[in-house]
Amino acid sequence: MDAFYASVELLRYPQLKGLPVVIGGGRRREDDLLARLRTERPEQEWSAATLDRIPVEFFPRLQGYTGRGVITTATYAARQFGVGSAMGLMKAAKLCPQAILLPVDFEQYRHYSRTFKAIITDIAPLMEDRGVDEVYIDFTAVPGGQREGGRVLARLIQKSIFQATGLTCSVGIAPNKLIAKMASEFNKPNGIAVVMEDDLQSKIWPLPCRKINGIGPKADAKLQQHGIHSIAQLAACDPLWLARHFGPRTGAWLHAAAHGRDERPLVIDSEPVSMSRETTFERDLHAVRDRAELGAIFTRLCEQVAADLQRKGYVGKTIGIKLRFDDFQIVTRDLTIEQPTADARLIRQHAGQCLKRAPLQKRLRLLGVRVGNLQSSSQPPEQAREASLF
DNA sequence: TCTGGGGTCCTCGGGCCC
C-alpha cells in the first residue's frame, strides 16, 4: 500500500500566520468574535468571508486569563514559548501572555472537517477518517497518483482544500500509515514530505522515540530510563529485551515500529464502539452537600448521550460512569444490561447503579456518562442472525 | 499552578465453564 497522511491546519486567519496563537478555553463560538466586531467596529461589514480583515490587535490576548480551560492546539510560534496542547491556559498565560487566544468552535471545525474530507474522497476514494483534521489515504489506485512519487496528487489535494476552505494542509507520503504520519510532520504547515523505505535510517532513525505515533509520555519516560532516546537506539534493541520490559505485544510493536514496519490496513468504514458525555464543573462538587446540583448534571449528561445515540442510530448494552476527583484520580464503573438501549431514563437508572458502587468521599471535579457495546438501532445483529437462520 | 472532551485499544484480574 502507498499511504498518504494528510492533516489540515485549522487556523484560518492569514493575518495571524507566524504569530503565537492558542485555541482553547470554554466552548465559545467563533461567531462571538463576529458579534463583537459588529458592535465595536460597525463601520465595516463583518462575515465569515471578511475574517482576514480583522485587525490583529482586535483578537483577545492570553494575558490575565483566569479559569479552568486548556489549550486545544497552538501555532508553532506559540510552541516556541513552551506552550502546547493540553496545557492549562493560566499556565500558558504566564509563559506567553502576548499569545492570541481563539475560542474552540467545534461546530465550525466539524463543518470544515466535512468539507476537507469530501474534497479528498472526490479525488481519492479510499480514505480512513482519523478525527477532525486528519485522514489516511491509499492512493495506489488513484490515476496519476504515482507521478513524482505522489507529490502531484498531494499538490492537487492541497490546492483543492485551500480553494474551498482557505485551510492549509500538510501531507506525508510513505509505504505505510506509521511512516506517512511521521513524514507529514517534516514540513508543517502546508508541506509535502515523501519518505521511502530507503530513507528510514536517514530521516526516521534520528528522531526521538516520542515521534512514533503510539509512544506517549509514559512509554517514552521508560525508554529514556534505559538510555533509549532515538528511534535508531530503539531499533537496535533486542526484541526479547523489549518484550521482557514492555510485554510481548507492546515489545514486538516497538521493535517493528522502530524498523518502519506497519501492516495496518486502511479502515474505510468503522463503527463507533462507545459514546459518552462528560463535564468538568465550574467548582468541585460534593456528592452529599451538592446532591441536587450533581443530580441535575447527571440527568442532563444521560439525556445528552441518549440524544447522541438516537441521532446517530445506535443502542448500547454497557452503561458506565466516570468520576474525576479533586486530586485528579479517575474512577470508572460500568455494567452490562440484557437489552441494548438509547433511552435516557434507562441510561440514568443504570448509571445511577454504577454511581452507588463508586467511592464518593472526595469532592468531584468531573462527571461523565458512557454507553458502550454499541450496535446499530435499525438492525440489531441478533435479529439479523435470526433472520438468516429461518 | 494547572491539567477539556470524546474517543480507542490494551492489560490485568476475577469469575465461570469445560
Add this chain to the structure above:
DNA sequence: TCTGGGGCCCGAGGACCC
C-alpha cells in the same frame, strides 16, 4: 473429588490519540 489450564466475558484502570 481435586487441581490445573485454557477460553471467554466482564469490570476497572491506564495509555494514548486528536
